Amino acid sequence: MEASRQNAARLLALDWGTTALRAWLLDEGGDALDHRHARLGVMHVADRDFSGALRGTCGDWLAAHPGLPAIACGMIGSRQGWIEAPYVACPAGFDALASACVAVDAGNGTTLRIVPGLRYEGDAAMPDVMRGEETQVFGAARAGQLAGVYVLPGTHSKWVFYAQGRIQSFRTYMTGELFACLRAHTILGRLMAADAPHAPDAFRRGWEAGLACGDDLLHRLFGVRTLALLDRLTPAEGPGYLSGLLIGAEVRSACGQRPPPRVTLIGDAELCERYREVLEARGSATTLAPADSARIGLHRIARAARLIAP
């Protein structure tokens, strides 16, 4: 990189999750001057040497910019991470997150601010938490946008309800992890092909069943086996059907009787495409968020925290 661009560096931004560390060197406007990706997620860092992991990934950036402000979101702020950044209660906006960042000395004169996660206690018997997704949502919101529904599909799929410039509530679904676990470790996986390409028709049959399943999910899951036993679902179709069933059940539960008119999807493009299909069948228009929503969100929170000029 040319020295002139490097000189524009104003912020080190880290999306530090369970499995991966993504790092960006940002200019004042939040554009990336450089970026890196390492398989140094919280669960991969040996002996909790987070300082060493950070130096190994971005040590040259920090050496070139002594005192560079640094901010991180994600599981790095969990009890298993570097330092615990306690959950902030919903509703919460930029300011609440910015003022609750927890600082940790990262060595060599670098102070790292860690963005807290969010807690939602709408139902006392069913509290919910997230860490990292709040930053992506704040990054995905268009400048000045004050309301929206955001869906972040994945291992633990999140539905985030944003209004009046604050995250009002959210709900987590265990969809992705349940899919992986059912496929790898239960009788359902035994009648599925190991490396089948996406089966669009089976996926559609699956989500139609999922949208219809009401309180019957435990029963419908066994149906994946029955359909295979009765030769109505081939081994190549099994994974698509199960994926559809679970995503359909998630969409039904999250949307209730009134699907939101518009949903913004944040995450892996292929997975977002599956959600798009189901959401649009239920009557919601969809938008795909920018790929680097976490980067944009970190920059916005850093500004609110006055780590860089507002």
Added chain:
Amino acid sequence: MEASRQNAARLLALDWGTTALRAWLLDEGGDALDHRHARLGVMHVADRDFSGALRGTCGDWLAAHPGLPAIACGMIGSRQGWIEAPYVACPAGFDALASACVAVDAGNGTTLRIVPGLRYEGDAAMPDVMRGEETQVFGAARAGQLAGVYVLPGTHSKWVFYAQGRIQSFRTYMTGELFACLRAHTILGRLMAADAPHAPDAFRRGWEAGLACGDDLLHRLFGVRTLALLDRLTPAEGPGYLSGLLIGAEVRSACGQRPPPRVTLIGDAELCERYREVLEARGSATTLAPADSARIGLHRIARAARLIAP
């Protein structure tokens, strides 16, 4: 055993499932003269040598009683078993099962009749099957009883609706396997104690959440983690809560708005006791079936098949 009792032997009855083989030597009235249990379930029999497994378990009985009629129920009649006994469609009574038994030559002059499983096609998108449980239900019904609701908790929990002397319909729930898989292979298990004794209060909180969960099961499952993260569920309470959540969700789905006035539970006493608690909270009285329902059912089907004097 005295020779006089041995001389009364009229039937070899086998409950031959996925993991275990239970065998009884029965007299004319269906009482057990002798019984054995072997870990020789269908998945444990090497090289599909079912004939060898049978000889190893009951060879002396067969040698002492040449030409003894023999009958088996369970996964031994599946595609992975000795010979496939195709599913019989519901509604089905003793006679339908008896006349659809499939005979296999077990060697040394023994013919083994294998009871077919049942198929229920009430919902075209959600057919259901069972193998072995139909025999337990016919064994659990009191002599002359023509109607009842039977629940067989377990890996794949079954709800069987019996009327006019026939099994009219049934539904399978993946409750037991999902519990085991979530506990062993997902993030939910990581915050659970490995060997916790039953936690009755946590189990109760779980089934209350399960009965209330509607179409939200994928969301409520993540709640098991959130409650633990927020220190509202201890590692020792986790398994009980998850078990309650899943059983509650199953009972809600199976009972709908009108819980049956009486339910007969068939199976492991400790597991049946958990279901009893939830079912009685929903307003159903419960009865525990005799421990050897499979033995009684096999004897009744053998009579209907005229393998022994009616």
